[in-house]
Amino acid sequence: MEIELQYLYRSNDAMMVPAELAGFALAESLSFEIVDAFWDTQDLRLRKTGCSLRIRRQSNLPHPVLTWKGPSEWREDGARQREEVEVPIDHVPVDAAEILATLRRYHLWELLAPPAKLEDDVVLECIGELKNRRTSHLYVQGLHRLELAWDRITYPVGEPEARLEVEAKRQRAARFLADVARDLTSLYGKKLVPAPHGKAKELCRRLYPELFT
Amino acid sequence: MAATLGAVAALLVVAAIALGYNRLVGARNRARYTWADCDALLVRRAQAVPRLAAIVQGAFDHERETLTAVAEARGQVERTATPGGPTTDRVAAEEALGAATARLVVVIEGYPQLRAQAATDELITALREIEGDLRRARMVYNRTVQTYADRRDTFPGSLIAGAFRFAPMPYFAE
Numbered sequence: 120m121e122i123e124l125q126y127l128y129r130s131n132d133a134m135m136v137p138a139e140l141a142g143f144a145l146a147e148s149l150s151f152e153i154v155d156a157f158w159d160t161q162d163l164r165l166r167k168t169g170c171s172l173r174i175r176r177q178s179n180l181p182h183p184v185l186t187w188k189g190p191s192e193w194r195e196d197g198a199r200q201r202e203e204v205e206v207p208i209d210h211v212p213v214d215a216a217e218i219l220a221t222l223r224r225y226h227l228w229e230l231l232a233p234p235a236k237l238e239d240d241v242v243l244e245c246i247g248e249l250k251n252r253r254t255s256h257l258y259v260q261g262l263h264r265l266e267l268a269w270d271r272i273t274y275p276v277g278e279p280e281a282r283l284e285v286e287a288k289r290q291r292a293a294r295f296l297a298d299v300a301r302d303l304t305s306l307y308g309k310k311l312v313p314a315p316h317g318k319a320k321e322l323c324r325r326l327y328p329e330l331f332t
Numbered sequence: 333m334a335a336t337l338g339a340v341a342a343l344l345v346v347a348a349i350a351l352g353y354n355r356l357v358g359a360r361n362r363a364r365y366t367w368a369d370c371d372a373l374l375v376r377r378a379q380a381v382p383r384l385a386a387i388v389q390g391a392f393d394h395e396r397e398t399l400t401a402v403a404e405a406r407g408q409v410e411r412t413a414t415p416g417g418p419t420t421d422r423v424a425a426e427e428a429l430g431a432a433t434a435r436l437v438v439v440i441e442g443y444p445q446l447r448a449q450a451a452t453d454e455l456i457t458a459l460r461e462i463e464g465d466l467r468r469a470r471m472v473y474n475r476t477v478q479t480y481a482d483r484r485d486t487f488p489g490s491l492i493a494g495a496f497r498f499a500p501m502p503y504f505a506e
Contacts (some may be wrong), residue, residue, distance in 0.1 A: 156468055161475075213464040245468035246475065248369070275472065276365045326362060326472070329479060 121188065121203040121286065122293040124196075124300055125317065128281035130310035134269040136256050137306060140285075141298035143258035143265050152178040153251040156211065157319055158218055158243045163330055164235040171319040172222075172231060172243070174211055182207045185221065187231050188319075196297035197313060198287075204230060215242045247322045249274050264288035265299065272318060276325045282318070283311060352492040359480040363501050364417045366473040370504060371418075373466045374426055378409060380459050381433050387452055388439060398432070398439050405429035423502040430466075430506065433459065470504050477501045 128134065138145050158172045159165045165172055169190030176183050189202035206225045212218040219241075222228040231237065250273045258265040270282040283303070287293040303311055316324075324331050385402050388395050408425040437456055440446050447453060480501055484493040492498075 211464055211468075213467045244475070245471045247472050248468065275369060276362050326366070326476065327479070328358070 122198050122200045123284050123286040124198045125314035126283045126311045127314050128283055140258050141295050141302050143260040146259040147257040150254045153253055156248045157246050159246045166323050168235045183211050187227050197300050198296045218243050247326050249322050263292040274325050356483055356498050359483045363476040363480045366476045367418050369469045370473050373462055377462050384455050395439050398435055401432045402436055405432040420502040423504050474503050
């Protein structure tokens with residue numbers, strides 16, 4: 120389960136990292152590059168059912184990660200919650216046959232096919248890639264963990280985007296997200312705007328606007 | 333009354349043309365932007381191929397046919413390279429270079445003593461990565477070209493495309 124707050128950062132000011140957040144202390148910081156490739160059907164059936172299929176290459180990881188995310192729902196604290204399954208894979212699939220084989224091998228097919236009503240012989244294709252320079256900051260309070268990430272995202276089309284995400288690393292830490300949201304608002308004020316949707320949808324809106332009108 | 337109706341109708345026509353024109357421009361721009369991703373990868377491939385060819389040339393002079401095909405394809409790519417969007421000739425040249433490079437890799441793999449060299453292995457791995465990235469970039473590019481073609485070839489976009497000379501964009505096959 121992924122539970123996170125997502126914001127757009129509307130300022131050219133430096134992206135500050137607070138030493139403390141909702142009573143959590145900053146414990147570790149990392150910086151790395153990410154390339155996310157999203158796969159879907161020709162008519163974006165996964166996207167239309169609110170799901171996404173992503174292969175992430177991260178500069179500080181030796182292997183790519185295949186991720187399926189289910190439809191998200193908004194929580195009262197302003198966070199978004201969705202089912203998420205991540206599987207490390209040995210290489211990035213290059214075509215439809217290979218991605219289908221990979222999904223079946225890791226039993227992800229059973230998860231992603233029913234909601235989008237995908238047939239067994241469906242053709243999945245890469246629908247777009249986004250590049251992201253991320254700084255990730257781990258906050259700790261006892262056994263609870265929160266990850267704050269500053270993303271500088273480059274889409275194939277349109278202006279780059281800066282995003283701030285705070286993810287509860289375990290479900291129990293999610294109860295602190297309302298306090299985190301309050302802290303972030305007081306820290307960044309109007310520079311921070313709640314993101315209306317995630318990065319995958321933003322990519323699709325930019326590349327395939329005809330499917331969103 | 334008739335004059336007002338005429339003016340409203342004229343305004344509606346102008347608005348429809350402007351809307352159709354902007355949609356065509358948007359679709360063409362998206363195809364051009366996604367081509368830029370392909371282009372960056374094609375440049376990386378073009379830089380890697382001569383290094384691979386040099387390895388074969390140094391070791392096996394009798395693989396001249398494969399090397400000639402690679403050199404000719406590279407020459408064609410250089411001759412057809414133009415700034416801006418892709419041309420049909422450029423895409424055809426890149427497709428030919430892709431095929432020639434694949435044959436070159438097959439040749440190298442036929443000689444275990446070549447493959448055993450770390451530099452060769454690294455080059456082939458890098459080339460495979462570029463080809464993998466290129467396949468995904470090509471899927472995205474071809475999708476955006478298809479959307480552009482749909483807008484350009486169907487009514488009323490075809491009228492606007494004809495009037496404002498929106499040229500077709502080539503698909504990029506493997």
